[in-house]
Amino acid sequence: xxxxDWLTDDAPASRFQASAGQAWAITRAFGRNPLAVLGAVxxxxxxxxxxxxxxxxxxxxxxxxxxxxxxxxxxxxxxxxDELGRDIYSRILYGARITLLIVVMVxxxxxxxxxxxxxxxxxxxxxxxxxxxxxxxxxxxxxKLIMALAxxxxxxxxxxxxxxxxAVTAWPAYARIARAETLTFRxxxxxxxxxxxxxxxxxxxxxxxxxxxxxxTIIRVTLDMAGIILTAAGLGFLGLGAQPPLxxxxxxxxxxxxxxxxxxxxxxxxxxxxxxxSLGFCFLGDGLRDVLDPKQRDxx
Amino acid sequence: MTPALGIRxxxxxxxxxxxxxxxxxxxxxxxxxxxxxxxxxxxSTILRAAVGMVSDWRGEIEIDGTPxxxxxxxxxARHCQMxxxxxxxxxxxxxxxxxxxxxxxxxxxxxxxxxxxxxMMRSVGLNPRYRFRFPHQLSGGQRQRVAIAxxxxxxxxxxxxxxxxxxxxxxxxxxxxxxLVRLREERGLTYVFVTHALPVVSFLCDRLGVLHxxxxxxxxxxxxxxxxxxxxxxxxxxxxxxxxxxxxVRHAV
Numbered sequence: 001x002x003x004x005d006w007l008t009d010d011a012p013a014s015r016f017q018a019s020a021g022q023a024w025a026i027t028r029a030f031g032r033n034p035l036a037v038l039g040a041v042x043x044x045x046x047x048x049x050x051x052x053x054x055x056x057x058x059x060x061x062x063x064x065x066x067x068x069x070x071x072x073x074x075x076x077x078x079x080x081x082d083e084l085g086r087d088i089y090s091r092i093l094y095g096a097r098i099t100l101l102i103v104v105m106v107x108x109x110x111x112x113x114x115x116x117x118x119x120x121x122x123x124x125x126x127x128x129x130x131x132x133x134x135x136x137x138x139x140x141x142x143x144k145l146i147m148a149l150a151x152x153x154x155x156x157x158x159x160x161x162x163x164x165x166x167a168v169t170a171w172p173a174y175a176r177i178a179r180a181e182t183l184t185f186r187x188x189x190x191x192x193x194x195x196x197x198x199x200x201x202x203x204x205x206x207x208x209x210x211x212x213x214x215x216x217t218i219i220r221v222t223l224d225m226a227g228i229i230l231t232a233a234g235l236g237f238l239g240l241g242a243q244p245p246l247x248x249x250x251x252x253x254x255x256x257x258x259x260x261x262x263x264x265x266x267x268x269x270x271x272x273x274x275x276x277x278s279l280g281f282c283f284l285g286d287g288l289r290d291v292l293d294p295k296q297r298d299x300x
Numbered sequence: 301m302t303p304a305l306g307i308r309x310x311x312x313x314x315x316x317x318x319x320x321x322x323x324x325x326x327x328x329x330x331x332x333x334x335x336x337x338x339x340x341x342x343x344s345t346i347l348r349a350a351v352g353m354v355s356d357w358r359g360e361i362e363i364d365g366t367p368x369x370x371x372x373x374x375x376x377a378r379h380c381q382m383x384x385x386x387x388x389x390x391x392x393x394x395x396x397x398x399x400x401x402x403x404x405x406x407x408x409x410x411x412x413x414x415x416x417x418x419x420m421m422r423s424v425g426l427n428p429r430y431r432f433r434f435p436h437q438l439s440g441g442q443r444q445r446v447a448i449a450x451x452x453x454x455x456x457x458x459x460x461x462x463x464x465x466x467x468x469x470x471x472x473x474x475x476x477x478x479x480l481v482r483l484r485e486e487r488g489l490t491y492v493f494v495t496h497a498l499p500v501v502s503f504l505c506d507r508l509g510v511l512h513x514x515x516x517x518x519x520x521x522x523x524x525x526x527x528x529x530x531x532x533x534x535x536x537x538x539x540x541x542x543x544x545x546x547x548x549v550r551h552a553v
Contacts, residue, residue: 010429011429011430011431011432012431012432015398015432017432018396018398018431018432021432188389188390189384189386189389189390190389190390190391190392190393192351192353192382192384192390193382193384193390193447193450194392194403194407195352195353195373196351196352196353196377196381196382197377197381197403197404197407197408197450197453197454198373198374198375198376198377198378198404198407198408198454199403199407200373203407207403208392208395211394212392212393212394
């Protein structure tokens with residue numbers, strides 16, 4: 001039996017084979033969507049660059065060379081140099097690490113938080129729902145960047161605080177989604193059936209409710225990644241995110257602002273990096289939306 | 301002998317109206333009892349109150365002589381399970397047959413899951429090759445078999461069936477009914493069957509209670525149903541209506 005037959009067997013012999021087959025089906029469906037693949041390639045490249053930045057970058061990201069200030073892109077400095085003579089290409093490569101760190105940390109903090117709050121609110125309903133959703137609405141009613149600004153101002157400037165501030169502002173959207181999803185099936189008979197089997201509320205929420213909200217939340221998080229990057233860049237731009245000399249992309253744009261008319265590359269190159277990575281996450285999110293629902297997957 | 305399900309003076313309230321009024325039923329161990337009545341007569345509501353899906357009720361509900369209210373959820377689960385009407389809504393859409401059937405075993409920390417799941421699938425007439433399928437990859441009849449298998453995983457003695465065949469087409473209905481008859485014989489189950497199809501009752505049940513507007517108007521043995529000799533006018537009316545429907549089905553076939 002070949003590997004392919006083993007994966008596409010319609011009567012898998014073990015749990016392992018069944019889940020391997022499912023993973024295969026998801027990968028196949030994903031591969032049929034060119035934009036999603038492009039998104040995955042961009043994100044893959046971001047991860048690759050983050051890991052191997054020291055080997056890929058021709059120069060140090062912080063080493064100054066005042067003799068080579070504000071040089072245009074050339075064969076020596078691929079994307080030019082900034083006002084302190086630092087190679088912008090190297091800084092962007094190292095900046096990928098910071099971007100990835102922000103995105104991953106924000107997703108890891110805010111998505112589970114929103115998911116749990118939303119699922120609990122939707123599942124129990126009543127006063128639990130009203131209390132949690134009132135709290136969510138308070139957070140939701142304030143513009144994200146403004147609230148992140150307020151948090152950073154309170155906690156102090158810095159990368160870590162920027163991550164916390166963005167995470168605090170990002171969860172309400174996930175809570176709303178998870179609640180809305182939960183409401184559609186909280187009275188469904190399959191939930192009643194597991195309750196009848198003696199499952200605790202905790203188990204029903206963790207094992208039966210949350211997985212049903214998971215795919216829409218994952219999709220929303222991936223689509224929000226672009227927004228998170230932009231918020232982080234915005235905080236960096238305002239000088240409240242990563243502090244110099246860290247090569248954070250938003251902060252780099254901010255520094256380049258003074259030279260934007262004469263030395264356009266200083267602000268533009270990190271801007272391109274932000275756009276490409278944001279687009280990558282958007283494509284990936286769209287692709288995941290089509291793939292994560294087993295019903296839709298089989299329909300193709 | 302203590303009844304498998306004893307209900308005394310049950311009132312169930314939806315909003316401001318009592319949809320079930322003063323119903324008392326006693327179902328013996330091993331018996332198959334049917335609750336019949338038209339839509340809205342409160343027959344499903346009685347089951348829902350018994351399993352705790354409806355909380356606003358008064359009266360007494362006893363399972364094997366123990367009051368429902370003093371039973372822990374886990375303990376109740378081992379005594380009594382329910383099969384729902386719609387096999388499309390009663391199976392978790394993202395869980396495979398294997399996951400659905402393993403779940404009660406996991407909740408109750410019962411080992412040897414692989415073996416038990418395959419064994420149960422065979423016993424409800426499901427080919428074990430469907431074990432890792434999702435509900436949407438199964439037919440209606442197969443789904444209802446999964447739902448029945450799930451209800452039996454904990455080996456309860458009392459099975460509440462809420463119109464288990466009415467969402468299925470006629471040929472599949474017969475298969476599921478035969479399966480229910482066989483399972484009852486093999487496992488010594490007690491059935492409480494909610495339905496509006498009287499032919500199903502005469503096929504599967506020993507005794508029936510006729511519900512009308514939330515009240516139990518008549519209880520009778522199945523021989524009385526076969527003869528059509530009900531005492532109450534409403535029960536006779538229901539019988540006549542169902543006879544007509546049965547004729548229509550026969551003509552259609």
